[in-house]
Amino acid sequence: MPHYKLYYFDVRSRGEVIRLLFHLADEKFDDERFMMEEWGALKSQMPLGQCPVLEVDGVKISQTTAIARYLGHQFHRAGTNAIDCARLDMMAEVVQEFMSADGMGKFSRVLIGMLPDNKDQFFKEKVIPDIEKYAPLIEKFLLENGNNGLLLGDRETWVDVFAAETFSKVIDYGSPDALDAYPHILALINRVFNHPNIKKYVASRKQTPA
Ligand SMILES: N[C@@H](CCC(=O)N[C@@H](CS)C(=O)NCC(=O)O)C(=O)O
Structure with missing residues (x-):
C-alpha cells in the first residue's frame, strides 16, 4: 500500500468522508489536522490552494470527490463496471x-x-x-x-x-x-x-x- 497523508482542518466538514473511507478499509493514513491559523503556510503547497488534499507517496490530490473516488477504487468500494x-x-x-x-x-x-x-x-x-x-x-x-x-x-x-x-x-x-x-x-x-x-x-x- 502507498503512504497516505490527509491534510484537512480539525473538523469533519469536507474531510471526514476521506477519514471514514480509510477506517472502513482498515487502512493506515496520517491524519494531518490543522487550525485555521496554520493554513496560511500550507495553502500555497496545495494543488488548488484548498483542502482536503490527499498525498499519495508524495503526489498531492485535491477535490473531495476525486479523493473519495480514488480511495473507492483502491479499497474495492467502487462500481465493478x-x-x-x-x-x-x-x-x-x-x-x-x-x-x-x-x-x-x-x-x-x-x-x-x-x-x-x-x-x-x-x-x-x-x-x-x-x-x-x-x-x-x-x-x-x-x-x-x-x-x-x-x-x-x-x-x-x-x-x-x-x-x-x-x-x-x-x-x-x-x-x-x-x-x-x-x-x-x-x-x-x-x-x-x-x-x-x-x-x-x-x-x-x-x-x-x-
Ligand atoms: N470543491 C472543493 C472545495 C474545497 C474547499 O472549499 N475547501 C475549503 C475548506 S472546506 C478550503 O480549503 N478553504 C480554505 C481556502 O480556500 O483557503 C472540494 O470539494 O474539495
Whole structure:
C-alpha cells in the first residue's frame, strides 16, 4: 500500500468522508489536522490552494470527490463496471452539489463562528431548503436499489459513505429530526455508521464543532 497523508482542518466538514473511507478499509493514513491559523503556510503547497488534499507517496490530490473516488477504487468500494461507476458518479455529484449549495455550503463556517449568523436560524432558513431540494433525489436512488440502505448493489461504496456522512451532519449539527421525511436516507446513515470499522472509529472520534 502507498503512504497516505490527509491534510484537512480539525473538523469533519469536507474531510471526514476521506477519514471514514480509510477506517472502513482498515487502512493506515496520517491524519494531518490543522487550525485555521496554520493554513496560511500550507495553502500555497496545495494543488488548488484548498483542502482536503490527499498525498499519495508524495503526489498531492485535491477535490473531495476525486479523493473519495480514488480511495473507492483502491479499497474495492467502487462500481465493478463502467456503467455502475458512472451511476455512482451521478449520485456523488448530487451529494457534492448539496454540500456546496447556498446554505449547506456555508453551514460549517456558521458552526465554527467564521460567519456571524445565528446557527438555528441559519439552519432553518438556509439549510432546510437545500435538504428539501437534494434529499428527495438521494431518497429516490435508495428506493430504486431496494430496501437495503445502499445506493447501488449490496456492498457499501464510497458514494454511500459520502452521502451518509454529508446527510448525517444535518442531524448532528442541525436538528435531530431534519431527515425524518426521508426514511431511506436514515437507513443509509444507519447502515454506514453501524459498519463495525466505522462504528469503532466514530466511538473514539473527538467531537468537533463542524
Ligand atoms: N470543491 C472543493 C472545495 C474545497 C474547499 O472549499 N475547501 C475549503 C475548506 S472546506 C478550503 O480549503 N478553504 C480554505 C481556502 O480556500 O483557503 C472540494 O470539494 O474539495
